[in-house]
Amino acid sequence: MRRPGVTFGQLIAVPFLLAVADGQAARxxxxxxxxxxxxxxxxxxxxxxxxxxxxxxxxxxxNDARRAVDLFxxxxxxxxxxxxxxxxxxxxxxxxxGGPTGRPRPxxxxxxxxxxxxxxxxxxxxxxxxxxxxxxxxxxxxxVDGKIANWREYEQASPLDxxxxxxxxxx
Numbered sequence: 001m002r003r004p005g006v007t008f009g010q011l012i013a014v015p016f017l018l019a020v021a022d023g024q025a026a027r028x029x030x031x032x033x034x035x036x037x038x039x040x041x042x043x044x045x046x047x048x049x050x051x052x053x054x055x056x057x058x059x060x061x062x063n064d065a066r067r068a069v070d071l072f073x074x075x076x077x078x079x080x081x082x083x084x085x086x087x088x089x090x091x092x093x094x095x096x097x098g099g100p101t102g103r104p105r106p107x108x109x110x111x112x113x114x115x116x117x118x119x120x121x122x123x124x125x126x127x128x129x130x131x132x133x134x135x136x137x138x139x140x141x142x143x144v145d146g147k148i149a150n151w152r153e154y155e156q157a158s159p160l161d162x163x164x165x166x167x168x169x170x171x
Contacts, residue, residue, distance in 0.1 A: 042146035049116040049123050057109040063102035069094045078151045107131040133157050136165045
């Protein structure tokens with residue numbers, strides 16, 4: 001039996017329109033909405049960024065390329081200007097980091113300073129890296145959903161230790 005003045009379509013449309021007016025549909029799905037439903041990107045805090053970068057150094061120091069590459073996004077971009085060589089994606093990074101068995105000789109990454117802007121999700125760090133030669137450098141990284149999406153490093157080969165390398169401009 002139908003009520004006068006109310007159709008079936010109105011019974012469905014009214015709750016939907018009320019939800020849109022309330023902002024529920026525009027806010028997106030909750031985190032537990034299920035598979036195939038988008039969720040907000042994970043944003044790191046400064047402490048989480050530092051922990052991420054330290055996990056990367058630990059993976060490299062353990063010669064564990066797989067563990068290192070897992071800290072990057074699937075489509076990560078890794079470069080070292082002015083070299084035109086750009087590595088893209090986890091597969092290429094895995095090979096660059098030493099493959100499944102790691103590099104033939106030990107490597108060492110030491111962070112001296114790490115800084116992070118939580119709003120832009122862009123961080124930086126100064127480091128010393130030793131593999132076949134010792135380099136001191138700085139890196140800029142962009143974080144997307146809790147992982148490294150972009151890595152751009154600038155290095156200078158030097159046999160000096162960090163304190164000698166930076167000279168009197170220490171902080």
